Amino acid sequence: MAHDTNTLNWDILISNLQYRPLDHTSKPQASNIYLRLHPNQTADLYGFATLFASKIAVDTTAERQKYPAKYQPPSEDEYLLDDATALKISPMVQRIHHWRIGSHSTTKVRTCTHHDDEDTRFKQNDDSNGDGDDGDGFKFNCDCVLPLRERKVHAFLRQLSDNDCYMFDDINGAAAFNMRVSMALLLHGELDPILRICSHPGVGYRVWKTVQQCNCMPADEGWDQLYQLALRSYLMLNILRRFHELRVPPGGRRTAPYTETYRDTGLYQKIVHSCTNLEAEIPGLPHYFFFGVKNDTNQTIFTRAALRDLAKIDGPGAQWLLPPSFFSFLDSMTIRQQSDFLSKDEYPYGYVPFEIFCHEFSGTDIPSxxxxxxxxxxxxxxxxxxxxxxxxxxxxxxxxxxxxNGRMRQLPVPHDPLAEDNVAVLDQYLAECWRIMVQCSVFAHELGKDINWKSEVVYFLRHYIRGPDKELLDYVASELE
Ligand SMILES: [Zn+2]
Ligand SMILES: [Zn+2]
Known part of the structure; x- marks a missing residue:
């Protein structure tokens, strides 16, 4: 679908925002984009969200019209995925094995011919001791990435079950594998099999929208992650590309005195991190290919000691110009905190120069x-x-x-999505984010529960952009119904 970002009223959004550097006289919490707190703010920003939602709605209708208006519910023994579609999504599905099942090196991307594999939903054993924690018995009987069994309709009808702490994979392994296969289909734009399965009365994806592994884990297992990450990245890049004064100077070098760029803002760092550092990897794939950041949740967590080392004259940070505020930030941390490890919530987004942020999160660069x-x-x-x-x-x-996944880095100029030489790739990526949102919107509609896009945009604004004293955009419930 042809997507033109210019049809959204960015000017109104941007006129309500301001950039404050770390050395701003107001001593901001971070180098960041802040609300201006104009009297019209609520009306303006809700207006932006309304237009955004209406554009998505128009494209959702148009997208749905590309497919048959009505599907015949498939029988359980039918193949939902043909060979070509299965092969197309196989490299991504291989990552699911690697990530979740740990058998990446042994699975093969090829067309499965193992017809003798038994069809089963891998239901929980209900007549066991009643605690519901007997595993579902999910296992692979051949080393094909996507066994024939997993391409049949019955695999797409597995249901999410309740599970105790740490038991998600045991109880929901089979259903979760299938959910990820469906997410891979959506990321590849393969909407036809998705619509076909949605016509089956037994499909359970409605409850798979927002899912957490257990009550003490983040809700990052559901398919809502697909469109939420896309929305976050889409809005963040579209906002920052309109702050021209925050562009990285040619050559990417900082000049003295310390000058900040968009990559030093809390908004940029927080969203790049949230889109590329996920327990459930699949929804993050388009984003970390684009940002050139590897998803590796095992990276060492930044410690206060490591931050202090960066500030040493001969430390690893010496090659970068560090802003004076970085040092006062370090001082304040030492006093405030007991533990040396920084939790994700404590991570100093918008306090550390991008070079440090990037050093932490990308590890080695993906080659182009x-x-x-x-x-x-x-x-x-x-x-x-x-x-x-x-x-x-x-x-x-x-x-x-x-x-x-064998894919090369996408940005010609690494780590600078807004660089002039990256414009073509950036526009392509933003269109891809939009497509993901629209196709998820079709999916949600087919499941009988539309996504409230206005509310999603307002949530983004409230969550990621505050006033200089942490003021929140008003929450107007009646506006969001
Ligand atoms: Zn096989
Ligand atoms: Zn738990």
Whole structure:
């Protein structure tokens, strides 16, 4: 679908926002985008949300019209996914094995031919001891990424069950695997099988919208993550690209005295982090390919000691110009905190320069296609035999596939989505975010419960953008019904 971001009233949104650097006289909590607290703020911003919702609604209707108005509910033994569709989504599905089941290295991307695999919903054993914690018995009987069994309608009718702490994978392993397959379909724009399964009266995706592994875990297992991450990133980039004074200078180098860019704002850092650092990886894939950040929740958590090291004259941060406020921030932390580890909530978004933020979250950079070709060329110009060169490249490819599914970094200029040379890729990515939102909207409608887009946009504004003294945009319940 052709998406034109210019049809939204960004001017009204932006006129209600202001940027404050760390050295602003008001001593802001972070380098960030703040509400201006204009008297018209509520009307303006709710107006923006209303228009946003109406644009999505128009595109949702248009998108739905591309498919048959009515589907015949499929029988349980039918294949919902043909070979071509199954192969198309297989590399992404392989990541599900890697992430959740830990069998990445042993599964193969190929068309499964194992017809003898038994069809089963992997229901919980209800007549056990009654605590509901007997596993569902989910296992793979062949090493194909997407066994034939998992492409049949019955696999798409598995239901979410209640589970105790830490028992999500045991109790809901089969249903969760299928939910992720469906998310992979949505991310690939494969709406036809989704609509077909939604016509079946036994489909259970409505309760899969917002799901947490258990009550003490974040609600990041449901398919709402697909459109929420897309919305967050879409709004954040569209806002920041309109603050021209925050562009990164050519060459990406900071100039003295310390100058902030959009990448130093809390808004940018918080959203890049939230879109690329997920327990349930699938919804984050489009975003970390775009931002060039690997999803690795095992990264060491930043410690106060590490932050202090950065500030040392010969420490790892010495190559960057650190803002004076960074040092006062460190002082305040030492006094306030007992533990040396920073929790996610404490992470100093908008306090640390982007270079430190990036160092923490991206680890090694994902190479671009051009860089891979250059490496190939250099290796070939050495005395190494061709066979060894191929082996080295193959190894690099494998290493990379673990991190990025074999896909290369998308941004020609890394870590600067708003750079002039990245405009084409940025626009493509924003259109992709919009498509994800629209197709999720079709999915929700088909399940009989529309997404309240106005409320989603207002939630974003209330959650990520505050006034200089943490003032919240008004919550007007009657506006959001
Ligand atoms: Zn197989
Ligand atoms: Zn728990």
């Amino acid at each position: 296609e051009a860089e891979r070709e250059e490496a190939f060329r250099v290796l070939r110009s050495t005395v190494l035999p061709e066979e060894l060169v191929l082996q080295v490249m193959d190894h690099a490819q494998v290493m990379d596939r673990v991190g990025s």
